[in-house]
Amino acid sequence: MSTILTVEGVTAGYGDATVLFDVSCTVAAGEIVAVVGANGAGKTTLLSAIAGLVPARAGRITFRGEDITGRPAHWRPGHGLALVAEGGRLFPFMTVEENLLLGAYAPRGRAILKERLEEVMAVFPILRERREQAAGKLSGGERQMVAIARALMCRPDLLMLDEPSVGLSPLMVGRVFEIVERLARRDGLTVILVEQNVTEALAVADRAYVLDHGHITRAGAAAVLRGEREIQEAYMGV
Amino acid sequence: MADLANILAVGILLGGTYALVSVGLNLIFGVIRVVNFAQGEFVMLGMYGAYAAYAVLGLDPAVALLVVLPALFVLGAALQRLVLARLRTEPTMQIFATFGLLMLIENAVLAATRGTAYSVPSAVAQASLSVGGVQVGASRLLALAAATLAAAGLGLFLRRTMLGRAIRAVAQDSAAARLMGVDVERIYWLTFGIGTALAGLAGCLLAPIYSLSPQIGTSFILPAFAVVVLGGLGSVLGAYVGGFIVGLTEAFAGYYLDPALKHAVLFAVFIGVLIVRPSGLFGQVGAEEVGLREQS
Ligand SMILES: Nc1ncnc2c1ncn2[C@@H]1O[C@H](COP(=O)(O)OP(=O)(O)OP(=O)(O)O)[C@@H](O)[C@H]1O
Ligand SMILES: [Mg+2]
Numbered sequence: 001m002s003t004i005l006t007v008e009g010v011t012a013g014y015g016d017a018t019v020l021f022d023v024s025c026t027v028a029a030g031e032i033v034a035v036v037g038a039n040g041a042g043k044t045t046l047l048s049a050i051a052g053l054v055p056a057r058a059g060r061i062t063f064r065g066e067d068i069t070g071r072p073a074h075w076r077p078g079h080g081l082a083l084v085a086e087g088g089r090l091f092p093f094m095t096v097e098e099n100l101l102l103g104a105y106a107p108r109g110r111a112i113l114k115e116r117l118e119e120v121m122a123v124f125p126i127l128r129e130r131r132e133q134a135a136g137k138l139s140g141g142e143r144q145m146v147a148i149a150r151a152l153m154c155r156p157d158l159l160m161l162d163e164p165s166v167g168l169s170p171l172m173v174g175r176v177f178e179i180v181e182r183l184a185r186r187d188g189l190t191v192i193l194v195e196q197n198v199t200e201a202l203a204v205a206d207r208a209y210v211l212d213h214g215h216i217t218r219a220g221a222a223a224v225l226r227g228e229r230e231i232q233e234a235y236m237g238v
Numbered sequence: 239m240a241d242l243a244n245i246l247a248v249g250i251l252l253g254g255t256y257a258l259v260s261v262g263l264n265l266i267f268g269v270i271r272v273v274n275f276a277q278g279e280f281v282m283l284g285m286y287g288a289y290a291a292y293a294v295l296g297l298d299p300a301v302a303l304l305v306v307l308p309a310l311f312v313l314g315a316a317l318q319r320l321v322l323a324r325l326r327t328e329p330t331m332q333i334f335a336t337f338g339l340l341m342l343i344e345n346a347v348l349a350a351t352r353g354t355a356y357s358v359p360s361a362v363a364q365a366s367l368s369v370g371g372v373q374v375g376a377s378r379l380l381a382l383a384a385a386t387l388a389a390a391g392l393g394l395f396l397r398r399t400m401l402g403r404a405i406r407a408v409a410q411d412s413a414a415a416r417l418m419g420v421d422v423e424r425i426y427w428l429t430f431g432i433g434t435a436l437a438g439l440a441g442c443l444l445a446p447i448y449s450l451s452p453q454i455g456t457s458f459i460l461p462a463f464a465v466v467v468l469g470g471l472g473s474v475l476g477a478y479v480g481g482f483i484v485g486l487t488e489a490f491a492g493y494y495l496d497p498a499l500k501h502a503v504l505f506a507v508f509i510g511v512l513i514v515r516p517s518g519l520f521g522q523v524g525a526e527e528v529g530l531r532e533q534s
Contacts, residue, residue: 053413077419089414091407102407105400106419154419 004029004158004190005050010059012049019045021214022059027158032184032191034201034222036235037211043194044086046211047160050192051083052076064157078106080157084164088147092136096127096146099135103153112155120149123179141172148179159183160192165200173197177204198235202226210235241493247372249489250482254382255444257481259458260465261389261474262436268472269409269429272322272332276339278459280310280434284441285450286347289356299360299442300380306442307435314434318427340455348452360446381443388436389478396474405429409472460501461488464508470517 005027013019019042027033037043048054050061052073061069063081076082090099100120104113121128124145130138135146144164151159161180165173181204183189195201202208202222210218210231218225225231263277284306291302317339325331365376396402407415408425416422440458448454461484469480484504491503 051417053416072421073416074419074421077417083417085414085417089411089417091410091414093410094403094406098403101400102403102415102418102420105404109419110400150418 002029003027004064005192006060006062007046007050008060008062010046010049010056010061012045012054012056014045014054018057019214020049023211023214023216024059025209025216025219027190027192029157029190030184030188031206032180032193032204034198034205034208035192035194035211036196036198036201036208038235039196041211042214043211044162045214047083047085047162047192047194050160051081053083077103077151077154077156078108080108080154081160082151082154082156082158083160084144084147084151084162086162086166088143090135090138090143090146090150092134094135095132096130096135096138097132099146099150100127100153103150106154109154113153116153116155120152123152123183124149140167141169141175144168144172144176148176152183156189158190158192160194162194163196164193165195165197173200180204198231199226202236243370243372245489245493246486247369247374249486251374251378251382251485252488253482253485254378254385255440255481256458256461256465256484257478258381258385258388258440258443259437260462260469260477260481261385261392262433262440263459263462264466264469264472264477265392265436265474266430266433267466269405270318270322270426271329272336272430274433275333275336275459276317276343276455277433277437277462278455278457279340279343280314280437280455281441281444281458282347282450282452282455283313283343284310284438285358285445285448285454286351286356286441287438288442288445289358289450292358293356299358299445303439303442306438310438311431311435315427315431317434318430319423322430323423323426340459344452344455351452353452356450358445358450375447377443377447381440381447384439384443385478385481388439389474392432392436392474401428461504464504467508468511 003026007023007025010023011018011020023046035043035046045054049056052071052075056069060067068076091102100117104110104116109116126142126145127149130142135143138146148161148164164176164180168176177200180191180193184191193201193205202225205222207220208222208225209216210225218231259277259281263274266272266274266277287306287309288299288302291297291305292299321335321339322332325335360377367374367376367379396406404415404420405425405428407418407420408422412422465480465484466477468483469476469478487504487507488500492500495503
């Protein structure tokens with residue numbers, strides 16, 4: 001399988017604080033890669049660095065063979081790299097439809113706007129019902145659906161999800177994971193999944209990285225990590 | 239009865255003027271989160287622009303718009319890129335910077351004109367109409383119409399176009415807007431340019447009504463702050479409606495109490511509203527544009 005994303009020796013942080021230390025990881029096209037770790041380990045910061053929201057102080061990020069380290073955040077969605085941020089980050093005073101339209105802001109999305117809108121509504125039928133509703137008034141599960149649908153509007157090659165299951169009912173968590181799995185297995189989407197819900201995440205992922213205090217401490221096949229005693233004790237509440 | 243009709247007319251026409259000045263101020267605040275103290279100076283520059291177009295080219299202010307608006311758009315966009323953008327990480331300093339711009343522009347114009355008071359004649363504006371027995375100045379009427387058109391046009395632009403939606407998205411959550419592919423810095427200078435051009439529009443239309451002086455900007459910025467706070471920070475509709483509230487308050491206070499007290503009454507109402515409804519009378523509407531999220 002071809003590599004779609006490479007993170008090499010990335011160091012990043014906020015102000016004087018360094019959060020990520022020399023982090024390296026790779027993602028192959030079509031796979032689901034989970035990133036797990038405790039609160040404050042730096043998972044969100046890693047996704048933010050890949051998305052260009054937090055600058056990498058050292059290291060290199062390569063996407064589809066191109067060095068994108070210095071590219072601004074707004075360059076990425078138009079070139080196939082999308083992030084669903086923690087909590088979904090919908091525009092609360094806009095309708096569901098307006099949120100989706102903004103997902104297609106980049107030329108890549110505008111070109112396929114009409115058909116794409118129909119496609120994502122087929123994946124998430126609830127969006128059609130909620131079309132005119134203000135995004136700020138949605139339930140947590142609906143909000144997460146809209147956020148994922150919005151990120152899909154530009155038909156990304158790589159979708160990054162930051163804790164999509166947080167605050168959802170067990171039923172909704174199942175729904176979200178099911179959809180993520182379907183997008184990857186059926187539509188060939190590549191996914192990076194950051195999760196606190198480690199058991200579920202390792203169940204759908206092909207591979208996983210463990211992030212601890214800004215360092216990658218463990219990497220491997222999800223099925224293998226799932227069986228390891230240390231991982232189970234530290235992250236799966238066993 | 240005739241008195242009441244007169245006061246209403248004065249208040250509404252004055253309100254139209256304030257609305258015109260405030261819409262741009264509120265747009266800039268809503269999107270960039272900058273309290274732009276220099277907004278009144280852009281009105282002043284619009285007036286002097288109208289004067290220059292008249293003196294040099296013999297243009298009527300209503301025609302001078304075609305030159306003055308683009309010029310102020312470029313000035314605003316340039317100021318955002320060259321000055322405010324560099325202070326992005328220091329929001330408080332941005333406020334001081336706009337205050338610095340206020341002083342700079344005012345004094346530059348003072349030096350350039352040596353304090354001469356100009357007035358701009360306008361064929362369109364000299365006329366006055368009689369509406370139901372009330373005399374209405376054509377310039378004020380024009381300002382009212384322009385304010386209405388500008389607010390409606392801006393509202394449509396913000397709601398119906400992709401660029402307009404991007405501007406609202408930046409106002410609500412700028413980091414999320416970046417994730418949609420929106421170049422936030424570009425949206426900032428576009429917005430500042432639009433806000434500045436709106437002030438220029440006000441300046442052109444008001445030039446025939448006022449005697450021009452370099453200090454005149456200050457007399458617009460104070461009511462404009464009252465307007466945006468009353469109407470709801472960040473809301474275009476709020477600024478429009480707020481303009482009329484302020485205009486009517488001034489007109490009624492000036493007539494029934496004492497003309498000298500009208501600004502005191504206005505700001506008493508202003509502080510009263512702030513205490514009772516910190517989000518402004520149209521708080522909901524305001525929030526609709528601004529959003530409630532932390533910016534990052
Ligand atoms: N905007 C910020 N400014 C300063 N420090 C931050 C910022 N965001 C995160 N941090 C700090 O960086 C560290 C890593 O945070 P990060 O959000 O990446 O962790 P996380 O693994 O995503 O945690 P969680 O599971 O709670 O979401 C934490 O110590 C946090 O306090
Ligand atoms: Mg996080």
